[in-house]
Amino acid sequence: MNYLDRSFEIGGVHIDPPLALAPMAEVTDVYYRSLIKELGGVGLVVSEFVSAEGLSRKNDRSHRMLAFSEDERPIAIQIYGGDPDRMDDAAAIVEKKGVDIVDINMGCPVKKIVNSGAGSGMLKDFDKAARVVDRIRRRVKIPVTVKVRKGWESDDVLPLLKRFEEIGVSAIAIHGRTRSEAYTGASDWNYIAQVKSALKIPVWGNGDVKTPADAVRMFETTGVDGVMIGRAALHNPFIFRDVAAFSAGRPVLDEVERRIDAMQRYLSKVDGAPQVEKWKLHKARTLVGWFSRGIPHGKDIRVGLQDITCVGDVQRILDNFRASVAA
Numbered sequence: 617m618n619y620l621d622r623s624f625e626i627g628g629v630h631i632d633p634p635l636a637l638a639p640m641a642e643v644t645d646v647y648y649r650s651l652i653k654e655l656g657g658v659g660l661v662v663s664e665f666v667s668a669e670g671l672s673r674k675n676d677r678s679h680r681m682l683a684f685s686e687d688e689r690p691i692a693i694q695i696y697g698g699d700p701d702r703m704d705d706a707a708a709i710v711e712k713k714g715v716d717i718v719d720i721n722m723g724c725p726v727k728k729i730v731n732s733g734a735g736s737g738m739l740k741d742f743d744k745a746a747r748v749v750d751r752i753r754r755r756v757k758i759p760v761t762v763k764v765r766k767g768w769e770s771d772d773v774l775p776l777l778k779r780f781e782e783i784g785v786s787a788i789a790i791h792g793r794t795r796s797e798a799y800t801g802a803s804d805w806n807y808i809a810q811v812k813s814a815l816k817i818p819v820w821g822n823g824d825v826k827t828p829a830d831a832v833r834m835f836e837t838t839g840v841d842g843v844m845i846g847r848a849a850l851h852n853p854f855i856f857r858d859v860a861a862f863s864a865g866r867p868v869l870d871e872v873e874r875r876i877d878a879m880q881r882y883l884s885k886v887d888g889a890p891q892v893e894k895w896k897l898h899k900a901r902t903l904v905g906w907f908s909r910g911i912p913h914g915k916d917i918r919v920g921l922q923d924i925t926c927v928g929d930v931q932r933i934l935d936n937f938r939a940s941v942a943a
């Protein structure tokens with residue numbers, strides 16, 4: 617069975633292949649998402665979470681986070697917030713931008729976010745969570761999805777998900793950890809399977825897919841419609857393509873050349889961004905740091921990053937590295 621041959625719809629938005637890039641704050645911005653989309657194999661990309669408060673108060677930074685390119689479609693923008701009025705307005709702002717799907721964050725475990733009733737803090741009050749989602753559902757015409765953890769302290773989110781389904785939510789993404797677990801322990805794929813079998817709407821399974829084999833195992837053991845991958849894409853941006861290859865029985869080769877190519881593509885995108893040099897250098901350092909892990913002698917690249925003053929310097933480091941590998 618090739619699970620990657622299956623496509624599905626989220627409120628009329630066609631998802632093919634059934635793999636998604638998970639939302640990651642400070643990571644899945646327009647540049648990173650475009651890169652992943654360009655490298656191929658992903659059916660949906662999700663933005664980093666954007667503050668509903670920021671959007672509704674016309675904060676520049678929050679509005680800049682709504683930027684996306686046409687090539688990324690279908691794209692979901694994720695919003696978070698504890699104030700129902702602002703969430704409602706933020707969803708309308710997202711819709712007006714022409715985005716395909718608005719996603720609601722009910723997973724973020726960070727104290728500051730949770731204390732304002734946002735993120736996984738929503739899982740402490742099911743009535744409020746359902747009210748917020750219901751209002752957004754009525755306010756916008758684009759599909760509304762929700763990304764949740766399996767509960768606040770225990771695995772009890774299912775009744776809330778059933779309410780979401782009744783309200784008209786188009787899909788759920790579930791990370792199989794509680795808020796209390798943050799990122800410790802393991803994502804509970806048994807609970808993900810329970811959620812999948814109890815709901816009629818599509819379900820994304822999420823958490824601890826580190827390799828192509830893991831992705832196939834998640835499809836197999838949970839029956840989810842789609843697999844959502846986060847951290848593995850930080851180190852291997854080709855993970856989505858690799859899942860397709862693995863699933864079709866083709867060899868998965870992680871060549872140095874393709875990694876260098878991915879880094880250089882990303883650097884070109886970042887270099888062309890309307891941002892200050894400091895931001896560009898930060899992005900370049902972070903991403904090249906991640907993507908160079910696992911490459912033989914990749915440390916040589918990371919050592920070189922200490923002395924850079926512009927993105928061009930990083931491109932040169934990579935050119936030299938590529939030449940030394942080829943020699």
Ligand SMILES: Cc1cc2nc3c(=O)[nH]c(=O)nc-3n(C[C@H](O)[C@H](O)[C@H](O)COP(=O)(O)O)c2cc1C
Nearest residue numbers: 638639640641664665723791823824825845846847
């Ligand atoms: C750096 C980082 C930032 C994240 N930011 C978000 C976010 O903005 N919204 C969200 O719903 N989840 C966020 N997450 C959680 C991921 O989307 C995902 O649920 C989690 O990492 C588990 O999946 P994985 O094992 O494939 O990484 C973040 C995770 C990481 C590592």
